[in-house]
Amino acid sequence: IKYGYDALKPHRKGRSQKVKKQTKKQKQKLVEKKEIDQLREELARTKQELYNTKMDCDILKKSLALFGPSKPGKKRK
Known part of the structure; x- marks a missing residue:
């Protein structure tokens, strides 16, 4: 009763045309894109x-220049 006579008409079985099978080349391109x-x-x-490491290094250099070496007992010549 819900669909009437339209429900009794034959219809296609299987997947709709919207879903296409992918060829090997298409699959390869998809894999390459994911890899890229x-x-x-x-x-x-x-x-x-690398940027963070360079910034850390620069900070340490500046602090060493401002505050000097950590052990004041030995002086460099």
């Missing part, structure tokens, strides 16, 4: 880590 994105993220993390 992963490499870009890794590069960004590495650059950030």
Whole structure:
């Protein structure tokens, strides 16, 4: 009663046309894109880590220049 005679008509079985099977080339391109994105993220993390390390080094150099060596007993010639 809900759909009437339309429910009795034959209809296609299986997946709709919207879902397409991917060829090997398409799958390979998708994998390459994912791999490229992963490499870009890794590069960004590495650059950030390098920047942080350089900043730490600069801070230590400036503090050493301002406050001198930590052990005042020995002087350098």
